[in-house]
Amino acid sequence: MSMNISRRDFNKMFLTGVAGASLGLFGGALPAFAARHRVVVIGGGFGGASAAKYLKKLDPTLSVTLVEPKAAYVTCPFSNWVLAGLKTIPEITQTYTALANRGITIVPEAAVSIDPVKSLVTLKSGKVLNYDRLIVSPGIDFKWDTIEGYNQGLAESRMPHAYQAGPQTELLHRQLLDMKDGGTVLVCPPANPFRCPPGPYERASLIAHYLKENKPKSKVIILDPKEKFSKQGLFTKGWARLYPGMIEWRGPAAGGKVLAVDSSAMSVKTDLGMVKGDVINIIPPQKAGQLAFIAGLTDQSGWCPVNPTSFESTIHKNIHVIGDACKAGAMPKSGFAASSQGKVAAAAIIRLLRGQEPAPPSLVNTCYSLIGQGYGISVAGVYHLSPEGIAEIPGSGGLTPIDANDDQLEQEAMFARGWYNNIVRDIWG
């Protein structure tokens, strides 16, 4: 592997040392606070649930409240596997029971507004929570007005995005099951930046895996507005090997940019004309989750600027934004990155509440993608603070080598399963 450390060592480090070391909190028990500080966390996904758990773990004296309207959280990681029939929705569903048992107060409601001056969060029921520090991790929202004819109603009925896992994943899965042999599936990723850069390409791979086994005369066309995409060489090689002639990628010069959709004709309009699909998966351009806008935490980019040491908003004091919604420099918008940021924000908040400066963070990310059942690939990185913000430490991570042999690819697929089991236990366990 072209990495300085092996994938196994990297994962071991994540599970044992790096996560803790990056928090700058090792070396002795934490003194109890004179007063019980209140930290409220909004959003129980990868970022928020990690932050809530580590706040309580690192300082059991804190009052930690997690606000999340869903009783159970379906992970986007491995939701592409559901499309291929390799996982079920229950197998990728997490609950908040273990976090409640750790002494975190779970509030099963949506937050509707934040008053950064009075330090108050208002919930949908009208109930108000006050905080000393607030963490906001609302994930993404979609820019519905960018593709003519595409809207939330259409996503929920005929052209799912399946980029927030759950009913959307089930709808796309059902459409694939119902499609005739010889059908065409269109996968239409957005422009950068967006959640999980390799996600659409893993999706195309696993849809092809399902089609090859069940509807071999069918094909997948990826209509992409980008010149290049994550792990492109590795995906392209895997497609040629596992699904020859079945996956076609069209970049912007080949009519990859989707301008409009026509749901009655089941087709999309591009620069080069209309393209028909039996199943159409539109993944719209994205922005920070709606609450970030309501709370005035976003800038003109549509994402939330933060101080990279503590993830404290540069717009509102005492509010920290983590996960996909924040601008985290070179880090991709991934579940692993969100979790890593949640831990760093938790540690920084504990220090800030004690009147100390946050320690310089060390942040990590690994993204596995499955191309076929025993064919995995990955990209990994360790990040630090540079004068430009959060930057990848050169040579810290790496990519599956392009000439990886079958054993390595099989191992990567195995590591992907291990990664998932470990991270969900680490966050929701």
Ligand SMILES: Cc1cc2nc3c(=O)[nH]c(=O)nc-3n(C[C@H](O)[C@H](O)[C@H](O)COP(=O)(O)OP(=O)(O)OC[C@H]3O[C@@H](n4cnc5c(N)ncnc54)[C@H](O)[C@@H]3O)c2cc1C
């Ligand atoms: C198909 C696909 C595959 C992926 N695969 C991987 C992978 O293999 N590895 C990886 O690391 N990442 C992967 N990702 C990316 C990963 O899912 C996201 O980066 C991650 O979920 C971001 O975490 P988050 O906490 O920012 O947001 P989320 O996990 O989306 O959590 C946001 C939470 O906030 C809640 N919320 C929103 N608004 C409010 C409100 N007003 N009040 C209260 N709660 C609110 C939501 O209900 C939600 O539970 C994948 C994504 C997709 C779409």
